[in-house]
Amino acid sequence: MDVSQYLEIFIDETKEHLQNLSDCIMTLEREPENMDTINEIFRAAHSLKGMAGTMGFKRMQHLTHDMENVFQEVRSGNKSVTSSLVDILFRCLDALDEYLENIQNTSDEGTDDNASIIQELNDILAGDGGADTAEKEAPQEPETLEEDKAAEEAGGLKEDALSQLADQERDAIRDAIESGQHVYGITAVVNEDCMLKAARAFLVFKAVEEFGNILVYKPSAQEVEDENFELEFAFYLATKEPLERAIEAAKGVSEIAEVTGREIRTEDLETKAAPEPEAAQDQKSAGEEPAGEKASEEKAAPPVPVKSEKTAPPAGKKQAANKPVTSRTVRVDIEKLDAVMNQVSELIIAKNSLVSISTTEGTNMQNQTFHEQIEYLERITTDLHESVMKVRMVPIESAVNKFPRMIRDLSKKLDKKMELYMTGEDTELDRTVVDQIGDPLQHLLRNSADHGLESAEIRKERGKPETGMIRLNAFQEGNNVIIEVSDDGGGIDTEAVKEKAIERGIISKEQSETMSQKEIIDLLFLPSFSMAKKITDVSGRGVGLDVVKSNIEALGGDVEVASVIGEGSKFTVRLPLTLAIIQALMVEVREEKYAIALGSIQKIEDISVNEIKYVQAEEVINIRGQVIPLIRLDRILDLEPMEEESENLTVVIVKKGEKLAGLVVDKLIGQQEIVIKPLGKYIDNNKLISGATILGDGEVALILDVNTLM
Amino acid sequence: MANIIVENETKQYIVVRLGDEQYGIDIRYIDNIVRMQKITGIPKIQPYFKGIINLRGEIVPVMSICTKMGLSEDELTNDSRIIILKIEEQGLIGIIVDEVKEVVTLSVDEIDKVAHDVKDEKANFINGVGKHDGELISLFDLNSVVSEKEVV
Numbered sequence: 020m021d022v023s024q025y026l027e028i029f030i031d032e033t034k035e036h037l038q039n040l041s042d043c044i045m046t047l048e049r050e051p052e053n054m055d056t057i058n059e060i061f062r063a064a065h066s067l068k069g070m071a072g073t074m075g076f077k078r079m080q081h082l083t084h085d086m087e088n089v090f091q092e093v094r095s096g097n098k099s100v101t102s103s104l105v106d107i108l109f110r111c112l113d114a115l116d117e118y119l120e121n122i123q124n125t126s127d128e129g130t131d132d133n134a135s136i137i138q139e140l141n142d143i144l145a146g147d148g149g150a151d152t153a154e155k156e157a158p159q160e161p162e163t164l165e166e167d168k169a170a171e172e173a174g175g176l177k178e179d180a181l182s183q184l185a186d187q188e189r190d191a192i193r194d195a196i197e198s199g200q201h202v203y204g205i206t207a208v209v210n211e212d213c214m215l216k217a218a219r220a221f222l223v224f225k226a227v228e229e230f231g232n233i234l235v236y237k238p239s240a241q242e243v244e245d246e247n248f249e250l251e252f253a254f255y256l257a258t259k260e261p262l263e264r265a266i267e268a269a270k271g272v273s274e275i276a277e278v279t280g281r282e283i284r285t286e287d288l289e290t291k292a293a294p295e296p297e298a299a300q301d302q303k304s305a306g307e308e309p310a311g312e313k314a315s316e317e318k319a320a321p322p323v324p325v326k327s328e329k330t331a332p333p334a335g336k337k338q339a340a341n342k343p344v345t346s347r348t349v350r351v352d353i354e355k356l357d358a359v360m361n362q363v364s365e366l367i368i369a370k371n372s373l374v375s376i377s378t379t380e381g382t383n384m385q386n387q388t389f390h391e392q393i394e395y396l397e398r399i400t401t402d403l404h405e406s407v408m409k410v411r412m413v414p415i416e417s418a419v420n421k422f423p424r425m426i427r428d429l430s431k432k433l434d435k436k437m438e439l440y441m442t443g444e445d446t447e448l449d450r451t452v453v454d455q456i457g458d459p460l461q462h463l464l465r466n467s468a469d470h471g472l473e474s475a476e477i478r479k480e481r482g483k484p485e486t487g488m489i490r491l492n493a494f495q496e497g498n499n500v501i502i503e504v505s506d507d508g509g510g511i512d513t514e515a516v517k518e519k520a521i522e523r524g525i526i527s528k529e530q531s532e533t534m535s536q537k538e539i540i541d542l543l544f545l546p547s548f549s550m551a552k553k554i555t556d557v558s559g560r561g562v563g564l565d566v567v568k569s570n571i572e573a574l575g576g577d578v579e580v581a582s583v584i585g586e587g588s589k590f591t592v593r594l595p596l597t598l599a600i601i602q603a604l605m606v607e608v609r610e611e612k613y614a615i616a617l618g619s620i621q622k623i624e625d626i627s628v629n630e631i632k633y634v635q636a637e638e639v640i641n642i643r644g645q646v647i648p649l650i651r652l653d654r655i656l657d658l659e660p661m662e663e664e665s666e667n668l669t670v671v672i673v674k675k676g677e678k679l680a681g682l683v684v685d686k687l688i689g690q691q692e693i694v695i696k697p698l699g700k701y702i703d704n705n706k707l708i709s710g711a712t713i714l715g716d717g718e719v720a721l722i723l724d725v726n727t728l729m
Numbered sequence: 730m731a732n733i734i735v736e737n738e739t740k741q742y743i744v745v746r747l748g749d750e751q752y753g754i755d756i757r758y759i760d761n762i763v764r765m766q767k768i769t770g771i772p773k774i775q776p777y778f779k780g781i782i783n784l785r786g787e788i789v790p791v792m793s794i795c796t797k798m799g800l801s802e803d804e805l806t807n808d809s810r811i812i813i814l815k816i817e818e819q820g821l822i823g824i825i826v827d828e829v830k831e832v833v834t835l836s837v838d839e840i841d842k843v844a845h846d847v848k849d850e851k852a853n854f855i856n857g858v859g860k861h862d863g864e865l866i867s868l869f870d871l872n873s874v875v876s877e878k879e880v881v
Contacts, residue, residue: 368786611769656772696788698781699820701875702774711769711781711788719769719783 026126029074031350033119036063036070037112041424044108048427051100061090067115072240076128079118084241085140086111092144095187107139109424188235188255195234195257196285202234203262205280206253207269217246219274224254226268231258250276255283353450356411363400363407364600364694368713370400371691375715401692404600412447415493415502418457419444422464426489429468436475436486437468443493448500452574452594456502459567459578463504463590464489466564471508471588481585483507499576499618500596505589511582513539540580544568575709577675577726601695603712605688605720606671609658612720613684614693614712619725621672621679623687628666640670640681647672649681650728655707661685673725680729695722739836742859744866745812745826747795752826753833753859753866760815762829765805782811782823789813791823794874798854803827814871822875833866835859840868 043060046053064087071079086108092098114133121129192202205227209219220243224233235255238248256265262280269278370393377386377393419441426439448456472478472487479485492503513536520526520542526534544564571578575595582588595601595618603614624642631638631649638649649670653660670681693712709724742753743762763784768791770780777797781788791811795803803809808828813821840857856870 365786658772698771698788699790699822701790701792701819701822702771702778702781707773708771713783713786713788717783718767719781719788721769721771 025074026122028350029070030119030123032070033067033115036067037115037119038420039063040067041109041112041421044105044112045423045427047100048102048105054094057090057094057100061087061094064090076118076122078130078132079115079128082111082114082118082133082137085137085144089140089143091187098143104143107136107143109428110136111140191234192255192257192283193285195232196283200231200257200259201262202283203256203258203265203280204253204283205256205265205269205278206251207275208251208277210274210276211250216248216250217244219272220248220252222272223269223275223278226272227254227256227258227265229268230260230264231256233257351410353411356407356450359407360411363404367400367404367600367692367694368715370396371715372717373715404692408449408600411450413450413453414445414447415453415456415500416444418453419460419491419493421457422461422491425461426464426468429465433469434474435468435472437472437489438486439464439489439491441491446493446495446500446502448594448596455570455574456592456594459570459592460491460502460504462564462567463592464491467504467506467508467588467590471506471510473509477509495596500594502592502594503589504592505587507587510584510586510588511540511543511580512584513582516540516542540582543580544578601693603691603693603722604671605691605714606682606684607686607688608652608656608684609661611656611658612688612714612718613652614691614720614722615671615673615682615725616722617690619673619675621674624670624672624681626668626670628664628668642672645679647679647681649683651683652723653683653685655728673729675726675729678729682723682725682728693720693722739834740840741832741834742866742868743812743832744830744861745810746828746830747826748800751830751864751866753835753868754812754814755868755871756832758814758816758871759812760821761813763811763813763823765809765811765825779825784813784821784823787821789821789823791825792875794824794826794854797874814875816871816875819875824874833859833861835861835866 040060040063043056043063046056047060050056064083068080068083068087071077071083089098089104089108093100093104098104111133114131114136117131118128121127195202207220207223209216224236227233233254234257236243237253237255242248243252258265262282266278266280269275373393374397377390422441423439426437429435430437467489468487472489473481473483475485478487488507490503490505492505494501516539517526517531517534520539521528521531525542525545531539544567568578571592571594576593578593579591580588581591595616602617604617604620606613606615624640626640626642630640632641633639634646634648638651639646640649641647652658668683669685669687670683671687672679672681674680691714695710696712697710698708706724706727708721709727710722711719712722714720741756743756743759745752745754761784763782766782768780768782771778777793779791779793781790783789793803795801803825804827805825806827810826810829811823812826812829813823815821839861840859842857843855854870854874855867857868859866859868
């Protein structure tokens with residue numbers, strides 16, 4: 020079977036399952052007794068195994084299979100969850116992650132068998148294997164008798180097959196019956212001269228799985244695969260179709276000599292069901308009627324109430340795992356969305372040019388309706404833009420959900436107690452930003468864990484709780500999304516930073532004396548500045564905050580730090596909500612038009628030249644008690660100076676976090692929706708200009724990057 | 730088959746004028762030729778970039794090949810054109826020429842390879858000289874024309 024077309028779906032779903040597993044195992048570590056979680060893990064591992072098997076990723080299948088086995092034991096209460104088990108499970112996840120990454124890159128799972136992990140899993144299983152088989156076999160004796168009879172009648176389903184059902188397999192069968200499906204025990208015999216018994220068996224499995232689920236394999240799927248059976252193999256199938264259909268399907272496979280089967284009733288599974296084997300058989304014949312009728316009958320007269328186990332796993336586990344309850348969604352390739360986005364951009368440019376025509380042409384009656392139509396068009400394009408934007412938005416959850424696990428590992432590795440609190444994971448950002456924000460955030464968290472938090476002893480000395488706290492908080496603010504990473508650790512020792520910077524020759528001693536706290540902290544973002552006293556593999560390899568900064572800037576955002584020594588530090592990452600289309604204020608400086616993102620503008624002031632004061636030879640203005648530095652755009656942008664300066668200046672007050680600055684412009688043009696176009700790879704990005712946009716009249720205007728101006 | 734052989738042996742060039750000299754640009758790299766239009770300057774960029782233009786809704790950087798080769802400044806006249814080049818993955822780029830003259834077909838034996846002469850900086854941008862109707866045409870090596878290296 021050619022499965023390559025399913026590869027993408029496989030990768031996506033595997034990612035989901037792995038994340039789910041990771042979350043569950045984290046929960047399990049805290050609440051080892053939580054049955055729901057154990058079941059959830061079992062289901063996820065099982066689905067993973069199934070998917071990997073279908074796709075032909077043997078190693079992955081093998082590993083998940085062993086994981087599943089371990090969980091089977093945990094689920095049936097034969098094995099308790101210990102911290103070493105959790106560790107092994109996490110290593111399994113890492114190994115699976117690696118497989119997945121290989122698959123993603125090369126469509127192949129790679130060659131690492133992860134034998135040591137498998138060995139450890141098996142060791143756990145072997146630990147009390149003997150005890151539990153004995154336990155299982157004991158209560159099954161009476162049933163064996165009944166099965167014998169039934170088997171005879173049904174025509175040879177091997178008695179030992181059914182009787183050897185483990186408790187959970189029994190549960191699975193019971194659940195399937197309760198959910199309105201028929202369960203058939205089917206035995207197939209391959210021809211004696213059959214060369215590829217395993218392949219034939221799999222063809223049979225595949226044939227019947229077209230309309231049902233195989234609940235239990237006897238011998239196990241693994242054994243079948245290894246051709247570890249004589250001529251006969253059996254399985255339990257859950258389906259809504261009649262028995263004949265299943266038998267037909269199995270017989271359709273060549274080199275299959277004989278197929279027999281019978282329906283399994285809940286009574287068959289009850290150990291005390293022995294008194295009425297006849298009744299069971301009667302109902303069995305009823306089961307051979309057409310499916311629809313049978314199903315309704317079964318619903319009308321609910322099957323014998325099952326009071327076997329209090330922790331009955333959720334009904335129809337297979338179905339539940341395959342079809343998670345999600346909202347109705349469609350997976351769309353991001354490229355297609357990009358295309359839609361581009362078209363919307365084009366539309367907005369076209370609209371802008373209509374707007375500019377409508378405002379420049381003369382006035383007559385016809386123009387009135389023209390204006391109205393233009394306004395209508397404007398409304399529609401804005402709405403359309405917003406809808407497309409929303410489609411592209413995804414919660415940052417997918418970028419941050421791996422962090423709890425990471426902090427747990429770091430906690431062990433660094434031997435520090437720490438706890439991660441995350442809020443605002445549902446904050447939404449453009450998909451492309453979410454995809455790329457994970458790494459910088461991970462860096463910041465590692466930084467907090469390694470450099471920020473003190474060791475438990477020091478924390479005790481300082482009168483802080485032993486467990487350090489790291490917070491990740493995301494929220495929306497205007498046109499930006501803010502992600503804060505803070506810790507209650509030691510804070511940044513500015514003196515130490517200063518010394519280090521002098522030592523490295525980044526600043527001179529004289530310089531260091533006049534630097535503000537903030538300027539010193541900003542040194543941390545310079546390339547090759549690592550503060551860790553000892554180099555660990557967590558951080559301190561000299562690639563650190565500078566990479567974080569450049570990554571975030573590449574996304575059009577910026578990062579700031581605030582720190583109080585002894586109390587902790589806070590990194591604030593600011594990201595633009597959108598990448599392609601923004602609302603902007605158009606201004607004019609010396610005949611050239613520039614756009615300033617509306618999101619960063621606080622207010623606009625008219626001031627007289629006399630109001631300009633000087634602080635450390637820098638121009639500032641004082642607006643209602645606030646001292647704001649002035650930035651002369653014409654000077655920064657290398658434009659010709661004005662012949663004579665006017666008495667009044669128009670100042671656009673822009674903000675970047677807490678900081679304000681006043682940009683001096685010649686003229687205001689107005690607000691406009693603009694499409695951001697990159698300058699291309701040829702032009703050396705001086706960062707003052709973040710891009711360009713095309714105005715309604717076809718002219719090009721530059722977009723000022725307020726963050727680098729300040 | 731015959732066509733392919735012919736193609737292998739001849740190349741088409743657009744002949745442009747820069748100052749008094751004639752240069753050839755391989756036609757395969759030319760996306761478009763547009764009239765001179767308003768170029769929006771960008772502060773603090775490489776001096777040989779004149780700015781950007783709007784080409785059918787795309788932003789295209791425009792470079793002065795004269796400035797880059799260390800020739801005299803462009804004199805913009807009615808004949809000036811911007812040749813839009815499309816070079817592989819790097820996207821579009823425009824270069825300013827004084828005049829576009831004609832399209833010529835040169836066969837391989839009409840092209841002389843030039844040895845790179847370190848002293849003659851201009852030669853770094855040329856990878857051959859073509860002879861056509863008794864005139865010489867310097868053929869641009871477009872990759873070095875658009876690359877970041879500048880003649881000092």
